[in-house]
Amino acid sequence: MIPFLAAALALAAPNGGSVAASIEQAEKRSGLHLDDLFPRKPFFGRAATSPTWSKDGRYLAYAWLPYGDKGGSDLYVYDTQTKKSTRLTIPVNMARFDRDVTAAEERYKKELEEEEKSLTLDDAAYREWRQKRKEENEKRKEPLPNYGGVGEIDWSPKGDEILFTFDGDVFRSGLDGKVTRLTRTAENENGVRWLPNADGYTYERTGGVYRTMFGTGAVEQLNPKLPTGVSYTGYRLSPDGTKLMVTGFKGGPASRQVDYITYRDRFATAQRTARDVAEDEFKGESYVYLYDVTQDSLDELKGEGKPWEVWSWKGGKEWQQISTNEDPWSPDSKRFVFGTWRRSAKEQTIVVADVASKTTK
Structure with missing residues (x-):
């Protein structure tokens, strides 16, 4: 029945009838409502990412955003013995590392309230609300405050500690949720990994591999x-x-230059662009x-x-x-x-x- 709903919508507006009336007629004929197929509030939330096992196989660390929340994912640890998950990071605690977090939380709260209200609107009012929000986003010149959340995760080879990235920097946490910031740079650190003896860590930054030692704080490019x-x-x-x-x-060298004609304006215009063709050799x-x-x-x-x-x-x-x-x-x-x-x-x-x-x- 679902594949024919779109066809019903297209055929339901003879002689220029309104789209809203066409939708209503199609819903009556099919026995389905658009909200049944495309609910205003999704059925599913965000999937967990970056699952990483501790070296002894007891704990599983992962990044996840609970259903109904907004923003980036937080760090969780699942204990296979207790069968429970513990949340190690929350926005209110990570706000001391990122000035945008508090404003981002206020933004998310307001958006959630607006979205809850939108669930009670009729179809026409709901479409108008969505269109208005779309236009506001297109006109906005500055990005909204955002909570980026946890990125990469790596377990210590010699204990129950975790290295993770947040907002482009490297952090360290135990199972008690006490988070320590290890880097604070304008550039992004990624590819973070513990050293084999757990006495430091390596990471990537702008085309380089760096090693930092915990004891001395020494930093070397490897x-x-x-x-x-x-x-x-x-x-x-x-x-x-x-x-x-x-x-x-x-x-490799630049690709060959190809000429072509465009007809977008009143008169045909010759254009030139770089383009590889099938018989060209690979240059990288x-x-x-x-x-x-x-x-x-x-x-x-x-x-x-x-x-x-x-x-x-x-x-x-x-x-x-x-x-x-x-x-x-x-x-x-x-x-x-x-x-x-x-x-x-x-x-x-x-x-x-x-x-x-x-x-x-």
């Missing part, structure tokens, strides 16, 4: 200088914390590197400081790409694995890189 033109795209630190797998990308380049981070320290720089190029794709007719797992390293940190895909040949290869011999198979 990723090496890559060949000219190659940009850093990702990393995976070995379990022993001594080696860094780095992926990189290098853009992808790389996988390995770097020994023990060469570098705050006290001394050793060796040449150059990474080992493990794998590369330098464009051409055959499209290739790589895929890395969240945990590509062997437990002893002597090997790591990644996959490559050749699209035209439909060939997938699993590559194992041996750190000691600097060979792949």
